[in-house]
Structure formats: structure tokens, C-alpha cells
Amino acid sequence: MSPETSVAVPPGDADALAEALVALVADEERRVARGAAARRVAIERYSWDDIARRLLGIYERVTGLQPASVAA
């Protein structure tokens, strides 16, 4: 979560949440820009292929097996 991808309000503050939601509904350009930025972040940081590569790196370290031993 960052100002580029979302709008943050203080925890539990329903009035601030309402204001933020109403403002976003009224501002399509800002809303679409944040949606696009959030999609980019999801692809860059949360894609399963990237996570699996990180996990395989960990498995290789803890097993001592080299990447070459991964079945093709």
C-alpha cells in the first residue's frame, strides 16, 4: 500500500473513510491511476511465478542442491 496505489485513512475513522470514498468516486482520473498502479505492484511483487522463484532459491540453500538439479 502506498499513496500511488491507495488512499489511507486513520484506523477505525468511519467519517474519514466516507470522505475518502466519496472523493475517489468523484475523481475518475485519480481512481483509474491508482487502480493501474496497484495492478503494476501486484504483477511486480505478488505474482506466483516470482514467489515460486524465491521459494526455489530458499529450497536450494537449505538442501544444498544446485539449480541444475531441478528437473527440467
Next chain:
Amino acid sequence: MKVGIVVPFSWSFWGAVVEHAELQAAALRRLGADVRLLMGNDPPGQFTRALHPRVGRHGTPPPDVIPVGRSVIVPANGSLPNVIISPRSILRIKRVLAEERFDVLHLHEPMTPIPCIAALALWDGPMVGTHHASGDLGWMRIATPVLGFLAERLDHRIAVSAEARASAQRWLPGEYEVIPNGVLIPEAVDAAGREHRFVFAGRHEPRKGLQVLLRAWPEVHRRTGARLRVAGADPTTGSTCSASSARTTSRRSSRRRRPSWRRRSGARASGWCSRARSRARLRSSPRTSPGTAT
């Protein structure tokens, strides 16, 4: 490389960790790893109906899933997971570990009985553990003094978020690498032509902040005329995978004072939730830890 992913919950009942493990297995296979999932299984029948009030996945698990026992519902940390506590699962785990000869085991919620605890106690190969839960983790109050030493067997510890890391570290101090839950990303989502609707996605419990959104909603509806759709699991039903929709409206403008709920489960809920998100104008996730409005 042959990887055994151990999940202490049942394949028959969708939940966040089960789904995570299945997507993890699929992603590892795409990179060439040979992966098996060791988890519970509750075949449909009278016994399962008695133990599990909600409808689960019927049928036989796919060949890459190795069933290690039946599950029961155990309230824990704001949800009702289907945990395997049958002592017989210890023998099954022992047999599977001997037969499959894994290079590495990856344990999800490693301190949850019984498959993960059994793997920690019985297997002497490399092990990685992922901690998912955050919050008080009341079970750890009991488990840590008795079984905490087994966590030392883990060669690498992962937490799915900074919150999960802090919760785990409270009971099991040490280094944790944060690797988040992955998300399935649709090929393309059109930002135009969205329905005039907001969507909340998350379990209906205080930490996820639905109550904050519902307090804000009359004002938002009055000023925008938008509708609200709520998607997520209701812990009071024991359903960790159902989705409900609530059509809430302003009290002044509606004859209907209460939201109407529709329940969905399993794959239907998952698909419905994805579609709801890709059609909505805004997603609101007002967690009671630092809150967000989009």
C-alpha cells in the same frame, strides 16, 4: 527437486492456507519442481456431515494431493479452520515421508497439529515453515512450552506479512523472511464501464474493518448513490471460503433495513469474488491496523 508441502487443514474445505498451498504447488511445478501436497481430506458422507456443517469440495483429491487424515473444526484466531487432529495421521505422515523421499518439506502453519508437528518430529531433512496467522495466536500459549523446541528444526522461516512475522516472533523468536501471499492477476481488466458499486473483500471479523465501512456507508450512499457488495467468509458459520453479497442502502431511502445476504461456497465463491472486484468501481479494505480506502 522434490518438494513436500504439508498443510494441517483439509483439502475438502477451501481456506486461505489451502488455496495458498495449491497455488504455490502449481507455481513451483511451472518452474520444474516435483511437488506433492500432504493435507487432510474429508470424503463426502455421513461422518463428514456430522463433523462439518458446511458444504465442502466433493470428489477425490487430485493425484498430487496425499491425504493424511480427516479434519475437525477448531475455533482459532477469529476463524474456524478444519484441522487434522487424528493421532492416526502421525503414522500416515511417517509412511508418506518414508515412501516419497522428498528433498525438502515446506510446512504451512508449522506449529499446528498434527501433520506439521509430526513432520517436525519425525523427519530429519531440510524444512521450511511459513507462518500465516497474525494476532494473539492463543494456541501458541499452550503449544510453545511443549512443542516450541520443534520449531528449531526449521531451516528457514517465512511469514506472509510483517504482522504475521511479529505474531510468530512473539512466541518463536528468530529470523523470518517476509514472502507475501501471491495473487492471481487477470490478463486484462478494463478500468472503464465499471458498475456503480463498491466491493469489500475480506473475512467478516473486526481486524478486517467491515464494521468501519458499514458505519461510513450511509453517508457514502447518500452522496454517491453507489451500491455495496461484501465478499468474504463469515467466521460464525465456519465457512472460510464462502462469499456473501450484501445490498445495503441508506436507512432513509430504503424500505429494507437489513442487508440481504447470498451465500456461495467453494469455486463458485472464488470466481464470484474475482468478478465482483473486477467490475466494481472501488475496493474498500478498512483494516483496523492502518486503514485504506481503495
